[in-house]
Amino acid sequence: MTAFDAARTWRLHPQVSVRPEPFGALLYHFGTRRLSFLKDRLLLDVVRALDGRLSATAACLAAGVPADQLARYERALAQLAAGDLLRPIDRDEVAG
């Protein structure tokens, strides 16, 4: 597993589908055929906010994560990245 850097730009893996549920969301990775759960609606907002943000931290803040909860949500993103649900991309890809 590569270390998770919250200052980097992260995107949902293109083979991952997200289905919102009352408790949070279900994530299904068509490549690994694994199902994961987001147990929290705010985390779903964070995952959705990744698109268009230059860093994971920026996505957390944009989604409304309180400053004192930031580390907790970044850890959750790190866990998603470890499962290959999120992928880092280069900044110039975003610009392009």
Next chain:
Amino acid sequence: MSIATPVPRLVDQFQLGLDAPICLTWELTYACNLACVHCLSSSGRRDPHELSTAESKAVIDELERMQVFYVNIGGGEPTVRPDFWELVDYATAHHVGVKFSTNGVKITREVADRLAASDYVDVQISLDGATPEVNDAVRGRGSYATAVRAMEHLDRAGFRGFKLSVVVTRHNAGQLDAFKKIADRYGAQLRLTRLRPSGRGADVWDELHPLPEQQRELYQWLLAHGDDVLTGDSFFHLSAYGESLPGLNLCGAGRVVCLIDPVGDVYACPFAIHDAFLAGNIRDPGGFAAVWRESPLFLDLRRPQTGGACTRCSAYDACRGGCMAAKFFTGLPLDGPDPECVQGHGATALRVADRATAPRPSGDHSHAAGVRSAPVQLGIPTARARRPVRACDESPLNGGSR
């Protein structure tokens, strides 16, 4: 405490149901080239009222709208439907992944090449013996060779991680290491599921279900292999031995799981083809979504259930009373112990139950006459001419853990 990935407390959430199933089994046809003795859908002959190609595509459209990630397609033998590949292509083009169960009869080299090229199709080959003798006694003459040939083709095509699916019986429970070797040889993942007394399985369950000592060995074996071996969470009744098996220990019937049968009937689970568990039909107004969201049966299943006598047992939190279908078709009350309860309560209940009046599975599409590949009797007292299992539902509830 982590906020991503699985946690036991989600069990409670799932017990109340979801907006759409996670794990949907869709049996495309009752037609099959085999006549397995334990076929849980009593398949054999096609039903004249099976969904048409257009109706099947409409179901896929609806699953796409409901964001059902993938379907477990079975039968019968689904690949014998002339429009099978057309429907697979249609599903994957509409963001509904497909895992299909097959006895391998149509998995030629060309088909294997095509399957290996798709990220959205998974294949599950059924095999119920690690040797031809044990397998063919249950699944029919030549069925071992057919499955092996299909696995060779998939392996040669570079399809990694297809599933080798085994229903654990009294006769193959001692072959688990051998099954694992076969799976490893072909780059497949082993999947073990529980024998249910459903369909024709009701006729052979007494003779085929694993003995108590075999259950314990199976439990130890599953614990030792952990995430390496899939189970569709079908052995959650074994968690009452002590340590929980990987995955969620929960009956998902009507809550996260259901079955669409070849004529469009929607049942609470693939092992419960009986009017008592029939929620509706996808041809009804409102289609599948209305059945899933509004059928009185499913709403009832999503209400808190009573564990009856089992709630007094110390193991109840682990096994939650076991499998509804297994109880139903062995004539046991739904709020009592599972017939294979590891504490022995099921065996006791079976002794006093009136087995003769146990409900019979609804519908029977068994071949009226024999088939060429009828199960062979080699001193294994199981064979009556009949047909295949398409295994479960991969319970994806095991989530990130598997």
